[in-house]
Amino acid sequence: MAEYDTEVSDDPLFILRHSAAHLLAAAVTELYPGTRYAGGPPVENGFYYDFDLPRPVGEDDLPAIEARMAEIVRRGDPFEQVLLPHAEARRRFQELDQPYKLYWLEQKASDDELVSCYRTGSFFDLCRGPHVASAAEIRAFKLMRVAGAYWLGDERNRQLTRIYGTAWFTREELDDYLHALAEAEKRDHKRLGRELKIFALDERTGLGNVIWLPNGATIRRELERWIVDEELARGYQHVVTPAVARLDLYRQSGHWERYRESMYPPMRTERGEELELRPMNCPHHILVYQQEIRSYRDLPLRIAEIGTNYRWEKSGELMGMIRVRSFALNDAHIFCTPEQLHEEIVGVIELARYFMETLGVTEYRYRLSVRDPERMGKYVGSDEEWANAEAALVGALEALGVEYELGRGEAAFYGPKIDFQVRDAQRREFTNSTVQVDFQMPERFGLEYVAGDGSRRRPVMVHRGAFGAMERMIAYLIELYAGAFPTWLSPVQVVVVPITDANLPYAHTVTERLRGHRVRVELDDRPERMGRKVAEARDRRVPYVLVVGAREAEAGTVSVRDRAGEQTTERLEDFCARLLAEIARRR
């Protein structure tokens, strides 16, 4: 993202944060003479500024920078706009030895207009503004962290030092924000995944390869059963294909050419055969397609698989279960005629929406991901095919009447796509579900079907992950539910707590009764106090605790305690019926 491109906004909070970025730059240039400053926009919750510094700066330096910022606030330095002729502005930034600003000046300002600059104390910046009138208005801010960021967002360029901060109108808002950050940390799937024994990461499996513990495996199995059932009901055919293939398969698909840096190094056998862990499932599903002559009557052919993909993500890109090196994608490839394309895309979007609605996912955005016009070498296929593919996707979005944003440079190498964007507990955005239109692979593999007139035609392919990757989606769900999964997904749905050992026989009866209905139930028969057992079940986010003592055994009831702490006493049969109904309704 080019900072200078940030939309000019009249939002007072954006103006405040943009001004806070200047305040930061003013403090940094005062403290470290010789600093070259590149750019600093407001962002969600705060701001940053990128610097090329004369010496390394780390987080230890932030307090001193913050103190200098506070000093400038106390001085009340005004934010003054200065309009200069282009040549004059160029001369100023040359004098100041600010090459990054000269770059922007040449990029963004034409020769014949006045250039807008801002002065804050001794700090002079190329900037359209608007800004607050005076530094005195910036009262509630905090520097958060230091990071590296490539000039112009290109890793081939020099890496600058980016300092992030947050800024608010009032001290209270700042405190609320910091508190919210701490709360978000408690929902972190990496933390909850360990506490709730859902998954483990152990470098001995190679980085970014998830160990699914029994609880996580249960959640995943429930989801997978549901997903497969729903897809079978919608005319998908599930297959199972190998996680490896000869490298030639990926040469033909174009992966080896355009996707190599994300692939594991090939394995070579003693015969010289090159085997590759699959980074995607599409070539494998093409092999399924090619096992027989396909007729137009077979189309649309929907080949599905929850297939594990292996991708060589850079080590710094790994992130818990959200970004891993092997993941199981709820994948499918739909082979269809161009005439069927629209309906198929709509069907996929509706399926993805159904999945999310059932799971209670309400906050997501649609992104139409297209090519980056400045990096066209990353893609395969003709402009015309891309235009057709994009038109098909837009047509489906419009038919469904949904709003969407444009993701420039977010397309797959073989085609454009619609991505369903969600946010984690820390508000970071990523893709779960996706629908992609592809004219390339059918071409590369020479796919055909026999049309009604006997001619051979080329099908179109739709790649889709209607649910997304199991790892990422479950990481997302852990954070969405803060670990308290709906009952149908809860690893343990009921814990039975006898009050004393004398109640054990009845507790066993209750447990067996539920287990007979395939309820995931545990009997807590440890020699502990019931208060502790209740507390531990609460910590494990178990949906129901059934306390059974002499009264319950006598009456054939159970004392039911839910996660909200609500207690009722019900006949065992009644509780069982309502529990099964809840599970059946996927709640």
Add this chain to the structure above:
RNA sequence: GCCGACGUAGCUCAGCCGGUAGAGCAGCCGCCUCGUAAGCGGCAGGUCGUGGGUUCGAGUCCCACCGUCGGCUCCA
């Protein structure tokens, strides 16, 4: 991969200016039989991420590497 921060028991964390490691929880053993948010006692558990270096002496200081977290790049 790059920038920054951080790695002490299974987990969460103490450990001062260098003087050869400590707590709570979890685990194991025993006692307590108890009505809805944590009963009591005991035991065991650590090559202080790894490898070098400085020092009479390193968990503490220095260097390299590995890993984790945040950001960049990339991405399901």
